[in-house]
Amino acid sequence: MPRQEPKERRCILKFEEVSVIFEEGHAILDRVSFEIWSGETRILLGAAGSGKTVMMKIALGLLRPTHGKVYVFGEDVTGFDERKWFDVRSYIGVLFQEGGLFDSLTVEENVAYPLLNQARFMAGGKKPTAESVRPDVQEALNFVELGKTMSKFPSELSGGMRRRVGIARGSVTDPELFLYDSPTAGLDPITANTIITLLIKDRELRNTTTVIITHRFQDGHLLANFRYNPEKEKLEKLPSASPFLERTKFMVMQNGRLVFEGTEAELAISRDPYISKFSMHPATKVS
Amino acid sequence: MLAGRATANIVRRPFYGQDLILQMDAIGVGSLPITVLIGFFSGVIMALQMSRALSQYGATGQVGQITAITLVREMGPVLTALLIAGRNASGIASELGSMKVSEQIDAMRALGTDPVKKLVTPRLLAMCVTLPLLTIIADFVGLIGGYMVAVPLLRLTTGAQYWNNAWRSLEYNDIAQGLLKPFLFAVIIALVGCLYGMRTSGGTQGVGKATTQAVVVASVWIFIVTAVITRIFVNL
Numbered sequence: 001m002p003r004q005e006p007k008e009r010r011c012i013l014k015f016e017e018v019s020v021i022f023e024e025g026h027a028i029l030d031r032v033s034f035e036i037w038s039g040e041t042r043i044l045l046g047a048a049g050s051g052k053t054v055m056m057k058i059a060l061g062l063l064r065p066t067h068g069k070v071y072v073f074g075e076d077v078t079g080f081d082e083r084k085w086f087d088v089r090s091y092i093g094v095l096f097q098e099g100g101l102f103d104s105l106t107v108e109e110n111v112a113y114p115l116l117n118q119a120r121f122m123a124g125g126k127k128p129t130a131e132s133v134r135p136d137v138q139e140a141l142n143f144v145e146l147g148k149t150m151s152k153f154p155s156e157l158s159g160g161m162r163r164r165v166g167i168a169r170g171s172v173t174d175p176e177l178f179l180y181d182s183p184t185a186g187l188d189p190i191t192a193n194t195i196i197t198l199l200i201k202d203r204e205l206r207n208t209t210t211v212i213i214t215h216r217f218q219d220g221h222l223l224a225n226f227r228y229n230p231e232k233e234k235l236e237k238l239p240s241a242s243p244f245l246e247r248t249k250f251m252v253m254q255n256g257r258l259v260f261e262g263t264e265a266e267l268a269i270s271r272d273p274y275i276s277k278f279s280m281h282p283a284t285k286v287s
Numbered sequence: 288m289l290a291g292r293a294t295a296n297i298v299r300r301p302f303y304g305q306d307l308i309l310q311m312d313a314i315g316v317g318s319l320p321i322t323v324l325i326g327f328f329s330g331v332i333m334a335l336q337m338s339r340a341l342s343q344y345g346a347t348g349q350v351g352q353i354t355a356i357t358l359v360r361e362m363g364p365v366l367t368a369l370l371i372a373g374r375n376a377s378g379i380a381s382e383l384g385s386m387k388v389s390e391q392i393d394a395m396r397a398l399g400t401d402p403v404k405k406l407v408t409p410r411l412l413a414m415c416v417t418l419p420l421l422t423i424i425a426d427f428v429g430l431i432g433g434y435m436v437a438v439p440l441l442r443l444t445t446g447a448q449y450w451n452n453a454w455r456s457l458e459y460n461d462i463a464q465g466l467l468k469p470f471l472f473a474v475i476i477a478l479v480g481c482l483y484g485m486r487t488s489g490g491t492q493g494v495g496k497a498t499t500q501a502v503v504v505a506s507v508w509i510f511i512v513t514a515v516i517t518r519i520f521v522n523l
Binding site: 122 | 405
């Protein structure tokens with residue numbers, strides 16, 4: 001079921017001067033500040049080692065910032081201990097670079113995992129069972145067009161299929177925020193486009209706030225310029241005056257610093273030699 | 288810290304009862320055949336060794352007493368614990384180590400579940416329940432092994448005398464240390480296995496290293512703890 005769009009937009013994720021210093025004097029993240037509002041899509045670009053995944057891990061509470069403040073769903077989570085984070089994380093969907101699937105569990109068990117193990121689904125002492133969550137699991141797998149792989153193990157799936165199972169597992173709890181770490185890395189262009197189509201579909205049918213780490217400008221271009229048409233069941237280009245164009249923003253990381261934040265049009269006119277590497281004209285890049 | 292968190296999680300919701308049952312099955316039922324085998328041959332060897340020593344003093348009738356005391360106080364708990372350390376501390380360390388290096392532990396945290404609660408607490412509880420039970424079984428089967436040597440094989444004593452001596456020689460002190468030791472060994476094996484597993488780094492080579500370290504460290508601690516407990520009980 002699509003979630004109703006909230007009447008008032010709210011800040012979903014906010015970094016305030018966040019720094020992470022692993023070794024003395026070497027900042028992995030250097031005073032990074034940004035805000036992401038509900039319904040927005042952020043495309044996080046940057047070279048390898050520029051701090052993209054560290055940012056995602058901080059947003060999930062898997063790493064703690066050395067300085068600065070982090071707000072998730074409007075709440076200051078900087079000082080949260082691990083137990084408090086478990087509750088926050090249960091409202092965040094995440095796709096790891098390689099899918100992050102549990103290799104000893106079947107596809108069905110992987111997708112059912114958050115429903116069966118998160119404390120928020122056990123409220124009132126009523127614990128869900130594999131049977132009770134099966135319709136939700138089936139729906140999530142149908143969404144990623146893998147409804148017939150329930151009994152397979154991750155090792156029996158291709159790289160693209162594993163990512164799709166990861167998307168199903170992340171979206172089965174209907175999260176307000178979905179973080180994707182390089183969802184198309186290492187995939188062929190056709191599979192990569194299938195994954196991005198699923199991301200757009202999830203974003204629009206569920207009204208999910210989406211953050212995507214990627215190396216591919218094409219991914220960002222598709223997310224910024226296309227919408228999913230449920231009647232035709234395919235992507236279609238947004239009209240040039242569409243307000244949705246403003247909802248997708250690009251961020252570029254360089255050596256732990258956020259060096260660009262803006263729309264695709266703003267990215268395209270940047271004269272910075274590093275930033276312009278991620279902003280080549282779509283007509284020449286998008287296949 | 289790991290011990291504290293794992294213990295505190297026993298009373299915190301949500302409870303992962305199914306994981307506990309699965310671990311009890313893997314550790315307890317899975318280790319039962321090898322425990323019975325080792326326990327039986329411990330008793331056999333003990334009776335064989337004692338038969339020679341006791342015959343020198345014309346006290347072969349005491350074989351039941353010696354076998355019972357040695358098995359219940361020391362050999363049953365220590366041999367069973369070493370066996371479980373080899374079998375399960377390594378299994379726990381390699382399983383959790385593989386999950387750590389393939390980022391499955393991070394995925395578990397990211398999916399809003401506590402890896403300590405989901406992975407460590409069920410293993411700790413299962414080990415604390417099953418290891419004392421396995422030790423009791425090993426002790427009993429060891430006594431049967433001793434009986435097989437002492438009565439039908441070497442005819443050192445009668446069956447009634449063997450069992451009577453074995454039963455009467457055991458005091459509350461022996462039973463207490465025979466049950467306290469496996470409980471403490473269970474805590475050591477589970478926590479060492481989980482700790483080395485969850486601290487694994489360095490890919491598949493790291494998993495192998497963590498597995499070896501877990502078995503070695505658990506085994507060493509088993510000997511240290513048994514020495515300390517024995518020292519305490521000897522003075523009681």
